[in-house]
Amino acid sequence: MVGLKDNQLRVGMIGYKFMGKAHSHAYRDLPFFFDAPLTPVLQALCGRDETAVKAAADRFGFASFETDWRRLLERDDIDLIDIGTPNHTHAEIVIAAAQAGKHILCEKPLAMNLQEAAAIWQAVQGRDLVHMLSHNYRFAPAIQFAKKLISEGRLGQIYHVRAAYLQDWIMDPAYPLVWRLQKEVSGSGALGDIASHILDLARFLVGEIASVCGMMETFIKERPIGEMAGNLQAVQGEGSGSVDVDDAVAFLARFENGALGVFEATRFAAGNRNKNKIEINGSLGSIRWDLENMNLLEVYFDQDEPGLQGFRTITVTEDIHPYSGHYWPAGHIIGYEHTFLNMLDELINGIADQRQVQPSFADGLRNQAVMEAVQRSTVTKSWVNIADLLQEVGVSLN
Numbered sequence: 001m002v003g004l005k006d007n008q009l010r011v012g013m014i015g016y017k018f019m020g021k022a023h024s025h026a027y028r029d030l031p032f033f034f035d036a037p038l039t040p041v042l043q044a045l046c047g048r049d050e051t052a053v054k055a056a057a058d059r060f061g062f063a064s065f066e067t068d069w070r071r072l073l074e075r076d077d078i079d080l081i082d083i084g085t086p087n088h089t090h091a092e093i094v095i096a097a098a099q100a101g102k103h104i105l106c107e108k109p110l111a112m113n114l115q116e117a118a119a120i121w122q123a124v125q126g127r128d129l130v131h132m133l134s135h136n137y138r139f140a141p142a143i144q145f146a147k148k149l150i151s152e153g154r155l156g157q158i159y160h161v162r163a164a165y166l167q168d169w170i171m172d173p174a175y176p177l178v179w180r181l182q183k184e185v186s187g188s189g190a191l192g193d194i195a196s197h198i199l200d201l202a203r204f205l206v207g208e209i210a211s212v213c214g215m216m217e218t219f220i221k222e223r224p225i226g227e228m229a230g231n232l233q234a235v236q237g238e239g240s241g242s243v244d245v246d247d248a249v250a251f252l253a254r255f256e257n258g259a260l261g262v263f264e265a266t267r268f269a270a271g272n273r274n275k276n277k278i279e280i281n282g283s284l285g286s287i288r289w290d291l292e293n294m295n296l297l298e299v300y301f302d303q304d305e306p307g308l309q310g311f312r313t314i315t316v317t318e319d320i321h322p323y324s325g326h327y328w329p330a331g332h333i334i335g336y337e338h339t340f341l342n343m344l345d346e347l348i349n350g351i352a353d354q355r356q357v358q359p360s361f362a363d364g365l366r367n368q369a370v371m372e373a374v375q376r377s378t379v380t381k382s383w384v385n386i387a388d389l390l391q392e393v394g395v396s397l398n
């Protein structure tokens, strides 16, 4: 493991817009709420534009900045590399960071495609480092609580997973052709951007997916050129170009444990700003969750008294609920940014205890295999087995 100085975890972060801001905020707030075994130190922020990265470093509280991520990897005062750059940069940076012996937190999706994800996976094998993929929604207290209920068998045998990630921020045809809509930068559209999150939730809560059959569509095929400008805003440039990623994706899945899954991800669901929702039905009951009401978990238990049966809503903010005791009294709700704090707490404890955390790059690889299978099945109009794809790239995860 990287030798840690004075119980500090010195962070070198690459990218300083949407995720850069979310992660920086979480490192800063972590010591307020958690007795973490290591104190995160915002050591250096990296971006290509010197004026902009310096301004962001000042604002977020970083001690220094770099304009080339390779320089960040050479520094011996950095323990953890935190990657919040577009998807086409992930593989090169992660593999170099692994070779430099740094701990790594990488934003999702892990890679552009399965081949790259497998190369990343190989690069971290046998190295003394902790790697984590930033699927922050796993760390919503209600999701962790749902996991506990399912693990205890309270839903019985799982029959159905119904998950949807619905957004509407690119519906306007004038919304520019930002990196998220360019295959050579993003790898895919709604699939890698948001279906990856519900896939991760479903795998976390229910188990591995065996096969999928999907469909994808691009509704608006030409857009003005433009760039992301923080959060999901964009600025328009000159000219126009073709959209070569999916605006929407839907797929059916068979889980290894026999459950059936129905997944949908789109950025064309008018009125749904960030509707990340999942419902799971088992032989003894059900759970339902929705990010826009993330403190609530709906549960139904078949063994409740006849006449009083029905879904009830638990506000997952009691001290006995996962993570909730770190924040406020019961009913004093938390928000989106706290999912990142909870995730970083897991990462920092993993690094301190010298144990691998989850979701790891193994999860990233499995998610990527499912996404690749969805893409292939869309072309072949047939079911695709995940195990066959993992075998193709020479990876055995069991």
Ligand SMILES: NC(=O)c1ccc[n+]([C@@H]2O[C@H](COP(=O)([O-])OP(=O)(O)OC[C@H]3O[C@@H](n4cnc5c(N)ncnc54)[C@H](O)[C@@H]3O)[C@@H](O)[C@H]2O)c1
Pocket (backbone or CB within 6 Å): 014, 015, 016, 017, 018, 019, 020, 046, 047, 048, 069, 083, 084, 085, 086, 087, 089, 107, 108, 109, 134, 135, 136, 193, 228, 229, 230, 231
């Ligand atoms: N976990 C989540 O919920 C979540 C949410 C949004 C985005 N993401 C993921 O986070 C990553 C970044 O997305 P974002 O929304 O923050 O994008 P963004 O466009 O807001 O920011 C990207 C940042 O990367 C920088 N950058 C681009 N290329 C670079 C390079 N070669 N070297 C150094 N810096 C470079 C940009 O200057 C910018 O600071 C993506 O992989 C995305 O899928 C995850």
